[in-house]
Amino acid sequence: MLTITSMALVGCKSSAALTIPIGLNAELTGGLPVVGASCKNAALMAVKEVNDAGGLTVGGKQYQIKLFVEDNGYKADQSVAVQQKLITQDNVVAIVGPNASVMAVPASEIAESSKVLMISPWSTNPNTTIDSKTGQPKKYVFRACFIDTFQASVDAKFAMNKLGAKRVAILYDLGNDAFVGQSTFFKNTFTQLGGTITDVETYTTGDKDFSAQFTKIKASNPDLIFLPSMYNEAPVQIKQAHALGIKVPFLGTDGWSSQDLITLGGKDVEGCFFSAHYAPDIATPIAQKFIADYKTAYGAVPDDVAALCYDSFGLLFQALKTAGKVDRQAVRDALATIPNYQGVTGTMQFKEGSGDPIKSAVMLQIKNGKFVYYSTAEP
Known part of the structure; x- marks a missing residue:
């Protein structure tokens, strides 16, 4: 059995050459099930769009995305355990999530020590991307949102x-x-x-x-x-x-x-x-398409968690294409130097040395039972 398992692992590059494993660490149960549901919905939609279109072109080859979805239960220790499983057992190239900072900060430590790219859609706490002990930026942890x-x-x-x-x-x-x-x-x-x-x-x-x-x-x-x-x-x-x-x-x-x-x-x-993070009522053409597709798939207007999760996958897919190979380090390096990404939640870019995107925020007001755009704040 050990011999067979070893052969399977060695043969992974040839037998599974047309799939890219990606992890999702989300709050599906516990205190924030709405957040987890939005994140999962957007993740499934992003992956389905790529796979239905024939896959992602990386280094001249077409790859299907294989998504591993895990529930962190809105618990810090469970979030860490999920992160470890995705990295060591599922052998993912990168991980999207967690969303909530309470979950994202401890999970980021695992990603950083394992040298595996992590993108948090919604965690605004600076310590998600900054080492609290040294004050230095983490090299493998990024986010799709602005910071606190x-x-x-x-x-x-x-x-x-x-x-x-x-x-x-x-x-x-x-x-x-x-x-x-x-x-x-x-x-x-x-x-x-x-x-x-x-x-x-x-x-x-x-x-x-x-x-x-x-x-x-x-x-x-x-x-x-x-x-x-x-x-x-x-x-x-x-x-x-x-x-x-x-x-x-x-x-x-x-x-x-x-x-x-x-x-x-x-x-x-x-x-x-x-x-x-975004206002559906002043959506750009990119955001309008996302909102329409999400409403068709799930019968609801996507909240900002869904939009940010979708952008996280968009950033990851762009990094994979730019890297030109399915390699953890290469994908991380490619994401760090993306010059300009047009996402659902706006234009964003990363500068080498920081996992925090340069992007704007919006102010919303609740009027007549709806979230209504009020103003924009540029970085």
């Missing part, structure tokens, strides 16, 4: 310059690295602009009662509340704030970008603003 320092800066400037807020209160989850970072960066930028942070309140993942925090926030008399939280948390929080008589606007981040926010929040989230 940029997003929080955009939000702070928007709060002051567009919404006229001079006094802002903040509520965030202490257990979520992305929200901790967003809150810190927002606070720093807003105060540098001359604004005042009236109160900073925190909670722990899974909390349901925010009345104590909002009572203190109300007493601080803010013009606006900055609320970096998830799409399934924000509606509960905003409803409780309104029940306490708080009437000031709320400003969120990309964690809000799921239609479930509106379904759960109803009239309470009407008029709220948040930063996001």
Whole structure:
């Protein structure tokens, strides 16, 4: 059996020469099933499009994409285990995901130490692509989204310059690295602009009662509340704030970008603003095609997780074609020097030495039960 297995592995290059194994590490179950579903849907669509068109041309040969889908369960340790399985057992060339920063940061350590390309569609935490110990960029970890320092800066400037807020209160989850970072960066930028942070309140993942925090926030008399939280948390929080008589606007981040926010929040989230990765109502021709195809396949408008996952596969396919061979290192090197990629979520490029794309953000407002484009923030 050992001899046969060894022969099979050695013969892989010839017997499986027309397939490229790619991994997907997604939050299919646990606390963010909507995120995982959007990611998986977009991944399947991207792969199907390539395979149905005859495959991907790499070095003059046509390859079919073989996708290995794994569920990280929205657990950090499970995300690490999935990453290890995809790399050591499935022998993937590259991995797309995880999405949430809590999952992506530990998974990125495995990708980096294994020297396997990883592209996170939705993780905005700087530590996804930066080694927190050395402060140096990770060489094998990239993302398709902007980072929290940029997003929080955009939000702070928007709060002051567009919404006229001079006094802002903040509520965030202490257990979520992305929200901790967003809150810190927002606070720093807003105060540098001359604004005042009236109160900073925190909670722990899974909390349901925010009345104590909002009572203190109300007493601080803010013009606006900055609320970096998830799409399934924000509606509960905003409803409780309104029940306490708080009437000031709320400003969120990309964690809000799921239609479930509106379904759960109803009239309470009407008029709220948040930063996001793309706006379906001002879509480019590339984005329009993606949206139409996604709606045909799944009967829903794709959220930004789906759009970013689709772009992650687009970036990976471009890197494979540029590399000219199915090789982990060659694909990583090709992605690092992509000069300009036109994706669903906009134009992006990587500069050697950074896994963070140069790209813009958009501000959306909830109007009449829909996400509506409000403005664009360039890098």
